[in-house]
Amino acid sequence: MTDTSIIEKRKGSSLSMVPSLATIRRVIWETDDTYTLLIDPPRGDGRTFAFNAGQFNMIYAFGTGESAISISSDPFRSNFLAHTIHRVGTVTSALSRLRRGDTIGLRGPFGSSWPLEEAVGKDVCIAAGGIGLAPLRPVIYTLLRRREEFGRIMILYGSRSPLDLLYRVELEEWSKAPNTEVIITVDRGDSSWKGHIGVVTSLFSYLKMDTPSTLAMVCGPEVMMKYTCEELERRGLSAGQIYLSMERNMKCGIGLCGHCQFGPKFICKDGPVFRLPQIKDLLDKKEI
Amino acid sequence: MNNPFRLNIEGLERVLVSLQQKGYEVIGPRHTDGVIVYDRIHSIDDLPAGFVDELTPGMYRLTNNGSRQFFGYTLPPQSWKRFLYPPRRELFTFRKDGKSFGLAPKEDQTPAYAFVGVRACELGAISIQDRVFSSGDYRDEAYLSARRRNFIIAVNCSHAAENCFCTSTGNGPKAGAGFDIVLTEIVNEDSHYFVAETGSDVGTSLMEGIGAGRADESDVDAAEETIRKACDTVRKSLDTSDLPKLLADNTDHPQWEDVAKRCLTCGNCTMVCPTCFCSTVEDTTDLTGRIAGRTRTWDSCFTMDFAKVSGGNFRISAKSRYRQWLTHKLSSWVEQFGVSGCVGCGRCITWCPVGIDLTAEVSAIKGGATKQESGGSR
Numbered sequence: 329m330t331d332t333s334i335i336e337k338r339k340g341s342s343l344s345m346v347p348s349l350a351t352i353r354r355v356i357w358e359t360d361d362t363y364t365l366l367i368d369p370p371r372g373d374g375r376t377f378a379f380n381a382g383q384f385n386m387i388y389a390f391g392t393g394e395s396a397i398s399i400s401s402d403p404f405r406s407n408f409l410a411h412t413i414h415r416v417g418t419v420t421s422a423l424s425r426l427r428r429g430d431t432i433g434l435r436g437p438f439g440s441s442w443p444l445e446e447a448v449g450k451d452v453c454i455a456a457g458g459i460g461l462a463p464l465r466p467v468i469y470t471l472l473r474r475r476e477e478f479g480r481i482m483i484l485y486g487s488r489s490p491l492d493l494l495y496r497v498e499l500e501e502w503s504k505a506p507n508t509e510v511i512i513t514v515d516r517g518d519s520s521w522k523g524h525i526g527v528v529t530s531l532f533s534y535l536k537m538d539t540p541s542t543l544a545m546v547c548g549p550e551v552m553m554k555y556t557c558e559e560l561e562r563r564g565l566s567a568g569q570i571y572l573s574m575e576r577n578m579k580c581g582i583g584l585c586g587h588c589q590f591g592p593k594f595i596c597k598d599g600p601v602f603r604l605p606q607i608k609d610l611l612d613k614k615e616i
Numbered sequence: 617m618n619n620p621f622r623l624n625i626e627g628l629e630r631v632l633v634s635l636q637q638k639g640y641e642v643i644g645p646r647h648t649d650g651v652i653v654y655d656r657i658h659s660i661d662d663l664p665a666g667f668v669d670e671l672t673p674g675m676y677r678l679t680n681n682g683s684r685q686f687f688g689y690t691l692p693p694q695s696w697k698r699f700l701y702p703p704r705r706e707l708f709t710f711r712k713d714g715k716s717f718g719l720a721p722k723e724d725q726t727p728a729y730a731f732v733g734v735r736a737c738e739l740g741a742i743s744i745q746d747r748v749f750s751s752g753d754y755r756d757e758a759y760l761s762a763r764r765r766n767f768i769i770a771v772n773c774s775h776a777a778e779n780c781f782c783t784s785t786g787n788g789p790k791a792g793a794g795f796d797i798v799l800t801e802i803v804n805e806d807s808h809y810f811v812a813e814t815g816s817d818v819g820t821s822l823m824e825g826i827g828a829g830r831a832d833e834s835d836v837d838a839a840e841e842t843i844r845k846a847c848d849t850v851r852k853s854l855d856t857s858d859l860p861k862l863l864a865d866n867t868d869h870p871q872w873e874d875v876a877k878r879c880l881t882c883g884n885c886t887m888v889c890p891t892c893f894c895s896t897v898e899d900t901t902d903l904t905g906r907i908a909g910r911t912r913t914w915d916s917c918f919t920m921d922f923a924k925v926s927g928g929n930f931r932i933s934a935k936s937r938y939r940q941w942l943t944h945k946l947s948s949w950v951e952q953f954g955v956s957g958c959v960g961c962g963r964c965i966t967w968c969p970v971g972i973d974l975t976a977e978v979s980a981i982k983g984g985a986t987k988q989e990s991g992g993s994r
């Protein structure tokens with residue numbers, strides 16, 4: 329006997345674990361170990377592929393497996409999708425061997441998104457570490473496309489070395505946008521590097537933020553996000569003005585497999601983007 | 617009891633025949649290889665008459681006392697989960713022929729199941745999994761389809777095992793809701809019959825269809841006496857007051873280190889738990905490399921790579937993995953799904969190779985519980 333109130337058929341809410349097919353348009357190597365797949369989005373049902381900045385797709389490599397990868401293209405441009413991928417595991421290695429015209433499986437978009445509408449009329453501070461810039465790139469595209477709707481834009485970005493910097497041409501372009509600062513730092517410089525050396529949090533000393541009207545969006549390794557959030561709070565932002573994007577192991581992306589749990593949160597469906605107070609207590613706990 | 621039926625042994629056989637005629641695959645308890653398993657049954661001859669089980673921490677023992685009682689055992693190792701949410705489900709095959717690709721989703725071939733002998737705690741577990749698989753934006757349609765076609769005959773327990781604590785979780789021993797028919801088995805020197813209540817229209821029409829008569833007052837009294845006795849035999853308890861907060865506030869409690877010294881992280885508790893739902897996926901290719909498949913399988917939060925990502929592993933220590941399981945089950949589950957994930961069946965205690973008892977772990981945390989801010993000493 330079934331409690332029909334709970335398990336009745338609900339129209340339009342089912343989405344299976346079966347991907348759609350999508351075609352690789354181009355592979356761009358950003359660094360030695362990081363590449364961007366430009367993808368023709370799946371269009372099986374005639375709809376365009378709409379997503380919000382901060383959401384992710386489950387990308388399937390034939391016979392190898394699936395990985396949760398954030399979308400790093402412009403939400404305004406629905407004719408292609410970009411995924412910037414760090415080659416570290418079996419799936420991301422298999423994907424790295426793909427060429428123009430190859431087929432992948434794709435499910436998505438999934439998860440929560442960055443608070444772009446809340447940012448209207450405010451200053452926006454973007455702090456990214458390493459590949460953490462990828463899920464923030466759709467935010468930057470949107471801020472610059474609708475430039476007059478936002479206040480000052482501060483982009484703080486850190487990578488391991490100058491050669492690990494992503495989107496170098498774009499970083500240069502973004503820094504030329506009106507009332508926009510791009511400040512970059514690296515953990516280790518090289519002989520050609522004339523910029524900052526140190527962690528991302530060290531860059532805040534170069535900024536005087538108008539804290540009551542600033543919204544911060546942070547993405548990077550967890551330890552970087554923890555210290556960045558602390559620094560932002562020390563500089564006067566309340567926790568509610570800070571958003572961050574989390575990473576966990578995901579097998580389904582739709583809140584059913586249990587892998588991505590972070591305390592009571594499912595990173596895949598409650599996140600990946602959280603307002604800091606939602607998860608602040610958990611960030612301090614080891615092995616949660 | 618609301619106008620129940622009386623069902624003798626032949627009547628139960630007619631129920632099974634009727635279910636088969638209606639097209640159900642009938643699943644019930646059988647004695648196989650020294651344990652009770654839920655498996656396909658064809659007649660009452662398949663039921664495990666006389667078998668009783670002894671369930672203590674880390675121990676399961678099945679004996680036959682020669683009684684005629686069909687449902688004298690309490691709980692087999694595996695619950696009904698494996699029928700509604702199978703341990704392996706193929707999701708799709710992906711075929712590559714040169715430049716052309718074909719993706720074929722796997723058809724759901726789950727039959728309409730009729731379960732016979734579902735215990736009160738197990739009804740609770742099924743209703744919890746109903747929530748888990750239907751409450752989000754994305755639902756497990758295969759599970760929900762199996763549930764929509766599911767017929768359930770529950771059985772009230774005549775006694776509790778040592779590991780049972782369903783009275784603490786509010787799930788038993790009397791079946792409350794979620795059944796089509798519920799049976800209370802009465803075995804006397806001169807009679808053996810069931811008092812049967814119905815919980816749905818299909819349940820009532822099935823009972824009327826087989827010509828079952830109504831129970832009289834003495835039958836109902838005997839059934840109520842059986843249930844009352846069962847309540848009295850529940851010995852174990854779990855203090856559930858403020859439990860979600862207790863565990864959420866005590867992630868650094870020294871008891872986690874203590875239990876980690878005993879826990880083998882084998883994952884048995886999660887495999888036998890009727891509510892645990894975590895899964896992973898397996899990717900395979902055939903020898904030609906042209907056909908790839910993807911299969912969802914049960915997974916356990918105790919496995920070493922459960923929380924592993926390419927850049928590192930979020931839960932390496934046994935402590936963190938046991939804590940994740942227990943805290944999820946009894947605390948964060950409530951925030952996620954509005955109910956606790958524990959129904960008091962005690963399977964995790966029985967099937968733990970070292971006999972870890974979650975009720976004792978909770979007591980230890982509760983006994984020495986302190987706010988983390990104050991240091992958490994005990």
